[in-house]
Amino acid sequence: MDLFMQYLITGLTIGSVYALLAVGFVTIYNVTGVLNLAQGEFAMLGALISVTFVQAGLSIYISIPLAIVCTALIGFLVERLAINPVKGAKPGILIVITLGVSIFLKGVALLIWGTAPKSLPPLFENKPVQILGAVVNTQSLWIFLILAIHLVALYWFFDKTFLGSALRASERNAHAATLMGINVKNMSAIAFSIAAALGALAGAMIAPLTDATYDMGFFIGIKGFVAMVFGGMHSIQGAVAGGLLLGMIEAFSGGYVSTYYTDAIAFGFLLFVLFIRPQGLFTKAEGTHV
Amino acid sequence: MKNIFKLGVFILLLLVLGACNLEENQGSGNDSENDEIKIGVILAETGPASTLGEAQVNTVKLLQKEIDARGEVDGKKIKLVKHDYETDDTKAVIAMDKLISDGAVAVIGATQSGASMAILPKAMEQKVPLFTLAPISTGGEYIYGMAHTPEVIAMPIIEYLKENGMTKVGWINASDGFGVTGLPAFEKLAKDKGIEVVAHEEFDASATDMTIQLSKIKTKNPEVVIVWSRTPAAGIVARNFQSLGFDIPMIQSTAAANKGFIEQVKENSKNIHVLGSKMNVVEQLPDSDMKTRLSHFKESYAKMFEGKEPDLFAAHVYDGVQVVLQAIEEGHHSREEIQTYLQAGMGDFLGATGTFNFTNDQMTPDYDGITIMAIEDGDWKYISNGME
Numbered sequence: 085m086d087l088f089m090q091y092l093i094t095g096l097t098i099g100s101v102y103a104l105l106a107v108g109f110v111t112i113y114n115v116t117g118v119l120n121l122a123q124g125e126f127a128m129l130g131a132l133i134s135v136t137f138v139q140a141g142l143s144i145y146i147s148i149p150l151a152i153v154c155t156a157l158i159g160f161l162v163e164r165l166a167i168n169p170v171k172g173a174k175p176g177i178l179i180v181i182t183l184g185v186s187i188f189l190k191g192v193a194l195l196i197w198g199t200a201p202k203s204l205p206p207l208f209e210n211k212p213v214q215i216l217g218a219v220v221n222t223q224s225l226w227i228f229l230i231l232a233i234h235l236v237a238l239y240w241f242f243d244k245t246f247l248g249s250a251l252r253a254s255e256r257n258a259h260a261a262t263l264m265g266i267n268v269k270n271m272s273a274i275a276f277s278i279a280a281a282l283g284a285l286a287g288a289m290i291a292p293l294t295d296a297t298y299d300m301g302f303f304i305g306i307k308g309f310v311a312m313v314f315g316g317m318h319s320i321q322g323a324v325a326g327g328l329l330l331g332m333i334e335a336f337s338g339g340y341v342s343t344y345y346t347d348a349i350a351f352g353f354l355l356f357v358l359f360i361r362p363q364g365l366f367t368k369a370e371g372t373h374v
Numbered sequence: 375m376k377n378i379f380k381l382g383v384f385i386l387l388l389l390v391l392g393a394c395n396l397e398e399n400q401g402s403g404n405d406s407e408n409d410e411i412k413i414g415v416i417l418a419e420t421g422p423a424s425t426l427g428e429a430q431v432n433t434v435k436l437l438q439k440e441i442d443a444r445g446e447v448d449g450k451k452i453k454l455v456k457h458d459y460e461t462d463d464t465k466a467v468i469a470m471d472k473l474i475s476d477g478a479v480a481v482i483g484a485t486q487s488g489a490s491m492a493i494l495p496k497a498m499e500q501k502v503p504l505f506t507l508a509p510i511s512t513g514g515e516y517i518y519g520m521a522h523t524p525e526v527i528a529m530p531i532i533e534y535l536k537e538n539g540m541t542k543v544g545w546i547n548a549s550d551g552f553g554v555t556g557l558p559a560f561e562k563l564a565k566d567k568g569i570e571v572v573a574h575e576e577f578d579a580s581a582t583d584m585t586i587q588l589s590k591i592k593t594k595n596p597e598v599v600i601v602w603s604r605t606p607a608a609g610i611v612a613r614n615f616q617s618l619g620f621d622i623p624m625i626q627s628t629a630a631a632n633k634g635f636i637e638q639v640k641e642n643s644k645n646i647h648v649l650g651s652k653m654n655v656v657e658q659l660p661d662s663d664m665k666t667r668l669s670h671f672k673e674s675y676a677k678m679f680e681g682k683e684p685d686l687f688a689a690h691v692y693d694g695v696q697v698v699l700q701a702i703e704e705g706h707h708s709r710e711e712i713q714t715y716l717q718a719g720m721g722d723f724l725g726a727t728g729t730f731n732f733t734n735d736q737m738t739p740d741y742d743g744i745t746i747m748a749i750e751d752g753d754w755k756y757i758s759n760g761m762e
Contacts, residue, residue, distance in 0.1 A: 087589060087590075087593065090585065090586075090589045091586060091589070094583060094585040094586055094589075097583065097585075098582065098583050101582060198425075199425045199634075200605070200632065200633060200634030200637065201605050201606035201609060201634045201635075201637065201638055202634075202637065203609075203637055203638050203641075212617040212618075212619075219585070219617050219618050219619065221617055290582065293582065293583070293610075293613075294582040294583070294606070294610055295606045295609055295610065295638050297606050299580075300580075300606075302580070303578075303580035303581075303582070304582065335586055338586040338587070339586050339589070339590065343575050343576055343577060343586065343587050343590075344549070344576055346578070347578060
């Protein structure tokens with residue numbers, strides 16, 4: 085029983101990290117239709133820039149917001165310099181561009197921060213607590229809280245505000261949105277900035293648990309992407325559920341089967357999902373309006 | 375017409391280049407007659423492995439400076455010829471060919487295991503003593519390993535366990551190239567000593583949480599947990615280990631013996647031990663020949679490179695060059711003479727990473743250069759491992 089609870093809690097902890105990443109993926113995908121492979125690198129930048137500010141003597145509560153602003157700015161520049169000039173290109177080309185951006189950002193981070201892992205202090209004193217016999221880091225609880233805030237805030241933003249509706253409209257039908265007076269080009273830049281900010285927040289939240297390195301983005305980026313696919317690409321709620329599900333699959337297969345096959349089982353499950361429900365586990369299949 | 379003109383210019387250029395090359399070769403030919411001995415060094419100065427190669431390149435600069443300050447060795451000028459193989463095995467082989475044709479008496483390289491294995495056949499074929507800087511799986515005539523084999527690295531752990539009467543080991547490692555080398559070597563040694571591996575778990579080298587693996591290990595009640603992984607995963611394991619409230623020692627591999635790892639665990643480093651070079655704790659060592667040698671290397675390196683510290687990778691270069699220098703000093707100036715000397719006349723050689731005896735074992739130094747360290751106040755703390 086002790087072990088079961090520990091696996092469950094660990095699965096949720098790992099899953100919440102994937103979920104945070106997945107939310108950023110969905111945000112860009114929903115607005116621009118681009119699969120941003122550099123999303124993991126935004127998390128890396130958020131974590132490492134926070135570390136730099138903390139080392140410069142700033143408080144953690146100032147460092148993280150500053151890092152988020154810096155990363156959002158980088159996201160904006162990425163969109164202006166790399167995505168915008170080829171607007172209208174096929175999705176495949178755009179994806180390859182984001183892959184290039186990801187490699188570029190990783191290279192720059194290697195030059196600036198080196199290879200040694202950097203640690204970031206947690207938001208609050210990080211004494212692990214016991215829940216039903218299982219050990220939980222307090223930082224994980226904060227990650228859950230942030231995740232919950234994401235869900236509510238992004239729902240409100242995309243469904244209830246004008247800017248949010250404009251963002252969604254530009255992806256659904258860019259031409260019609262333009263006719264309605266929406267500047268689609270600006271929307272794309274805004275989406276990249278928001279996604280970069282979300283990524284940076286995710287990075288800064290998980291850094292106290294995993295430490296920050298220049299190459300941390302790839303692994304969590306892949307896992308975040310898988311979480312997004314589980315959830316059906318378009319839905320933020322689905323991505324969060326997908327992230328938590330992926331974390332739990334990993335934890336329980338590691339715990340009860342073998343830790344050697346964790347990834348094989350998780351990705352095997354992904355293939356299974358794609359065969360059975362290619363539209364994702366948590367969304368209804370929908371046709372396109374004609 | 376234009377094309378013929380272009381072709382003419384091209385051929386002319388080729389001829390000029392060829393002539394330059396010829397001259398250069400003649401020049402170097404004259405040099406060696408002028409009593410200069412060349413020692414080749416093949417390092418990853420650029421490319422992904424440059425993180426390891428950087429300190430090695432510095433060491434070559436430091437050694438050349440020391441050699442120049444010393445003047446002639448046994449009547450000969452000595453030149454370290456350094457080639458950057460750009461973390462590309464093919465370029466390492468090209469560099470090796472160049473060094474052999476330039477008449478290098480010995481070659482030190484390469485930074486990684488893969489590149490070392492790639493240049494190894496050339497050394498055996500051309501009968502050039504080669505000092506590899508990374509662990510290699512097979513050796514041969516003329517091949518000398520400067521880096522410790524996994525078996526040798528596991529020895530101080532066995533000593534530590536024996537000394538503390540521990541027999542039940544929980545083992546956890548990364549599933550990458552480095553991570554999987556530890557356990558087979560350890561088990562081979564542990565069997566005779568009555569030490570048993572009661573739990574074994576693996577994790578992906580880039581994973582972000584190892585709580586599951588450690589929880590499973592905990593149920594088997596080991597007396598010590600041994601970790602074989604690079605950072606940052608090594609530090610995450612240590613952190614999860616503390617969160618789960620283990621009350622037994624943890625021993626980490628040599629891959630964790632760096633500042634990055636200390637940075638990761640400094641908040642709570644109770645019970646955490648790391649296997650590392652004695653160079654990390656040289657100030658705390660009891661007086662010995664090794665201490666003198668290590669502190670000389672560490673201090674002169676820090677002086678030349680603004681307070682930076684040499685690492686184990688740098689020490690391998692240092693040892694390789696020192697072995698060849700000693701051979702030359704004793705009057706052995708050709709490849710064949712050096713090889714004979716290493717095999718017969720040299721005896722024990724005290725290096726920065728341990729004692730070498732090439733008659734007994736060409737693949738590795740002894741384990742007297744590595745030790746188990748604790749972490750105290752964000753710095754390494756020397757623990758005698760019963761060898762003094």
